[in-house]
Amino acid sequence: MDNFFLAIALVLSFLVLICLYRAVFGPTVIDRIISVGVVGTKTLLVLLLMGLIYKRMDMFVDISLLYAILSFIGALIFAKYFVRKGVL
Amino acid sequence: MSILTVVLNIVVIVLISFGVFFFATGTVGFLRFPDFYSRMQATGKCDTLGVVLSCTGVALYALHDGLSLGNILVSLKIMFIAVFWFLGGPTATHALLNSAFKSGILPWTKDGKAIIEWPPK
Amino acid sequence: MPMRYFISFIIFFLLWVIxxxxxxxxxxxxxxxSCVLVISISHDLLFQRKNFQKKDITETARFIKYIPWLLYQIVLANIHVAKLALHPRMNDLIDPHIIRFKTKLRKDMSLVTFANSITLTPGTITILIRDGYYFVHAIDMKVAEDLPGEMEERVCHVFMEDSDG
Structure with a gap:
């Protein structure tokens, strides 16, 4: 099973790389913000799989939850900030 | 290796594979759709189901070496991540689109009419 | 001490223990x-009525019954998006618009639930709720025909809009 988890983690990392295309070349600012959010969800899952591979689930699950909450709050703060500034 | 372990492993593999499949389609849609309203359609939906399916798979696999208290707590925590993302993902999508709409950006359309009344009279 | 404080405390404390x-x-x-601190700030979040009544229990039960239907809709939504995203002639299939329609829902909880459900169902995303109007982004005209429709009825039934006023 460890090989399977490693393969899935590699696929997810590859998807993160594809998402970075929009973060770099995205035509508008909000494309870049969405891209960061999408990378956040995939990182959350990669962290969980890391915990399975290293057999330290109790530690990695807390980090993963923190990452989920941070990317959620980050999206909300970006949304508020750009409405107020009218940058978009 | 008992028969139960084999069944558990197969269920975990199927769940995580479907989750990653939806992640991949979300990413493809994210690259291909013409404007960011449609891109949010792809990412907001596919990421939610991807996280829910994969977290369920990981939570099942966390139980594979016995039902001790620590394992059950870890499994419950992973399910809480799934529930949190189930509620938080649509909210974050909505917040970003809301700010874009208030900044005056209209979606890409074919006929140029951005907002239409519903139901049509 | 009203009942709703006590029940919120039990839920929060269970989460703490986990x-x-x-x-x-x-x-x-x-x-x-920490649970007492949180409840003293945000006690009106979980149960909105002043006194804890039987209605709150039926509301929760109906909400739990609503979730499987929502999950089924989410799976449909994902297959729809996957089909669109992987289709080679994707640009001919989509026809995005923002659609404005009036809602009959009044309570905050039901507005939020309905908005999240719209976001999770095929081809539609809630953008804005203003003065009882929903602004929804729909990816083609076929998915827009189902709005507000069955889902609003279901949310209305879950949160008992008719009986509370």
Missing amino acids: WSGQFDFFHLSLGVI
Whole structure:
């Protein structure tokens, strides 16, 4: 099973790389913000799989939850900030 | 290796594979759709189901070496991540689109009419 | 002490126990202190009515019954998006618009639930709720025909809009 988890983690990392295309070349600012959010969800899952591979689930699950909450709050703060500034 | 372990492993593999499949389609849609309203359609939906399916798979696999208290707590925590993302993902999508709409950006359309009344009279 | 404080306290404390995973006196007392603090700030979040009634229990039960239907809709939504995203002639299939329609829902909880459900169902995303109007982004005209439709009825039934006024 460890090989399977490693393969899935590699696929997810590859998807993160594809998402970075929009973060770099995205035509508008909000494309870049969405891209960061999408990378956040995939990182959350990669962290969980890391915990399975290293057999330290109790530690990695807390980090993963923190990452989920941070990317959620980050999206909300970006949304508020750009409405107020009218940058978009 | 008992028969139960084999069944558990197969269920975990199927769940995580479907989750990653939806992640991949979300990413493809994210690259291909013409404007960011449609891109949010792809990412907001596919990421939610991807996280829910994969977290369920990981939570099942966390139980594979016995039902001790620590394992059950870890499994419950992973399910809480799934529930949190189930509620938080649509909210974050909505917040970003809301700010874009208030900044005056209209979606890409074919006929140029951005907002239409519903139901049509 | 109203009933809703007590029930919110039990729910929060269960969450605390699951997240901390420590069962000695010190950590449990820390949990009690933080739960009381949180409830004193945000006690009106979980149960909106002043007095805890039978209605709250039926509401929760109906909400739990609503979730499987929502999950089924989410799976449909994902297959729809996957089909669109992987289709070679994707640009001919989509025809995005923002659609404005009036809703009959009044309570905050039901507005939020309906908005999240719209976001999770095929081809539609809620953008804005203003003065009883929903602004929804629909990816083609076929998915827009189902709005507000069956889902609004279901949310209306779950949160008992008719009986409360």
